[in-house]
Amino acid sequence: MQSKKAFEKTSVGDLVSENYVFAAVLHYFGISFYQYPSDSLEKVCHKHKVNPRQLIAQLEIKKRRSYSLIHMINLSRELKS
Numbered sequence: 001m002q003s004k005k006a007f008e009k010t011s012v013g014d015l016v017s018e019n020y021v022f023a024a025v026l027h028y029f030g031i032s033f034y035q036y037p038s039d040s041l042e043k044v045c046h047k048h049k050v051n052p053r054q055l056i057a058q059l060e061i062k063k064r065r066s067y068s069l070i071h072m073i074n075l076s077r078e079l080k081s
Helices: 006-007 010-020 021-027 039-046 050-081
Strands: none
Touching: 006 039, 006 050, 010 021, 010 039, 021 050, 039 050
16 A cells, blocks of 8 residues: 555556546546646645545545455456356
């Protein structure tokens, strides 16, 4: 799991590339990720007057949930074979 500072310094494009679910989180906060592919999350939050801690907390929640779902799908596939 990335530290909060690492999340802030990561470009929006890299975050969405890492996990496409992050695009939905950014959209919820009013940020169109495709408009800021090379800007840091910190810079985009400042521009949109979004609290980066709040946004990062939601990114971390989505990251845990999406990886849990992937794990369950893989486990289900293993059990079927």
